[in-house]
Amino acid sequence: MKLKRFKFTKKRVIVLAVVAAILLGGFFISRSRSKNDVAMTTVQRGTVKEELILTGAVKAEKHAMLSFPTGGKISWIGVTEGQKVIRGQGLVSLDKTVLNVAYQQSLNNYRNYQAAAESALDSVKDHSSDETFAQKAIRTAAEVVRDNAYDAMIAAKYNLDNATLLSPFAGIISSLPFGNPGINVSGADTIVEVVDPSSVYFEVDADQSEVGSISVGQEVVIILDSFSDKEIKGSVSFVGLTPKIGEAGTIYKVKVKFSDVKSLGNGTKVGMTGDARFILSQKENVLYAPLKFVNTDKNGKFVNVGKPGNRVNVGTGIEGEETVEITNGVSEGDTLYD
Structure with missing residues (x-):
């Protein structure tokens, strides 16, 4: 079998040259971009907060899930979901x-x-x-x-x-699973759920290494997952004295009271999850920089000032979630490189 000889024509040579030029140009552009993509920031003056962040959920002090002591047929329903009720008001009755x-x-x-x-x-x-x-x-x-x-x-x-369920406190009917009379229910069924919106709070679990940093009255900032752009202020109202029963580790319950429950609006619901930021310490009018720009090696902490690789040793103070206080080595406005 004869092998077909490939013949370079002038047209083919020009095309190959163009392709090579494009690939070579892309290589240099890529190198140029990689050099220009070095992250930078400036040293700023402001407030740095040292925080402990714990995950939790919204709960209510007055939250009742009511059921009958025995089974039977529902004969009367006197409320609807979302309705406001007063303490002692009749809600649902069984056929007597x-x-x-x-x-x-x-x-x-x-x-x-x-x-x-x-x-x-x-x-x-x-x-x-x-x-x-x-x-x-x-x-x-x-x-x-x-x-x-x-x-x-x-x-x-x-x-x-x-045989008639009464509201144990003033609140709102949050759930009514059996919405019509004539339905047979058992003593294990939840018939109606009542919540007092004014009694909501945020609860987190803190392990034994964290609970020592938390005290009643301590300021807290809460960010709910449903409203990630909104900060809600609160303060610690209760710290458990004994560990929670049934937990794998030594876990303590911590309750956070919202500073202004009325400002929460109807959007905040029992069961919503989020993060609570406990402010452990705070300094104002200090120099700070993002944490990722402060490096550490065997000789201590340092930053790159003015250009990449220009190492300057620095001292640091309190450390927040994203920023760290810089006590010496740089000045306000200095440019830092990653």
């Missing part, structure tokens, strides 16, 4: 027909066993000193049956008395 029958039957049983117990006691009333074991067994059995009947009557009365 079956509950009332159960109570009346338990009352009748109690009367019956009470009479039987009185008869047993009457038969041994003159034998307190010589009561036989058989007589004692009969008397005790009658008393036990009577007492059990009494307990059953109390339980039936409790179920009847609590």
Whole structure:
């Protein structure tokens, strides 16, 4: 088989030369850009905050999930989701027909066993000193049956008395899973949820290495994930004295009170997550720079001033999440290179 000889024509040579020029030009442009892409910043004067950032969620001191003590059929619903309610207001009721029958039957049983117990006691009333074991067994059995009947009557009365759910405090109906009468529910079902918006707070968990830096009254800045561009001011209202039960490590509960609950508006909801920034220390009118421009090696901390590689040793003070105080070595307005 003959190999086909490739013949360079003038046109092909020109095309190859153009392609080579483009590739070579791209190489030098890339090198030029890489040199020009060195990050830089300037030393500024202002406030530096040392912060502890913990993740948490919005909760409410007054937050109730109400259910019936027993099952039954819903006969009446007196509220709707989003409705304001007052303390003691009726919310939802069960059909009381079956509950009332159960109570009346338990009352009748109690009367019956009470009479039987009185008869047993009457038969041994003159034998307190010589009561036989058989007589004692009969008397005790009658008393036990009577007492059990009494307990059953109390339980039936409790179920009847609590067949209507009442709001435990003034608030808003936040959830009503069963919105229509006629639905059968069990004692395990949450029937209605009530929240007092004025009682919301932010809760975080702090481990044993962090909780020592937190104290009641300490200023906090909260940023919710749903409103990442909005800072909400608050202060620590409670720090747990004992670890939380059920946690893997030594974790303490910390509550943060919002400085102005009314300013939160309707957008802030129970369950929303976010970060709480606890201000541990703060300095004003100091020189600072972004953390990434301050380098560390065996000889200490340094920055590159004026141009890349021009090392200047510096001293540092408090360190924030993104910036660090510079105590010496540079002046305000100096240009730093990464």
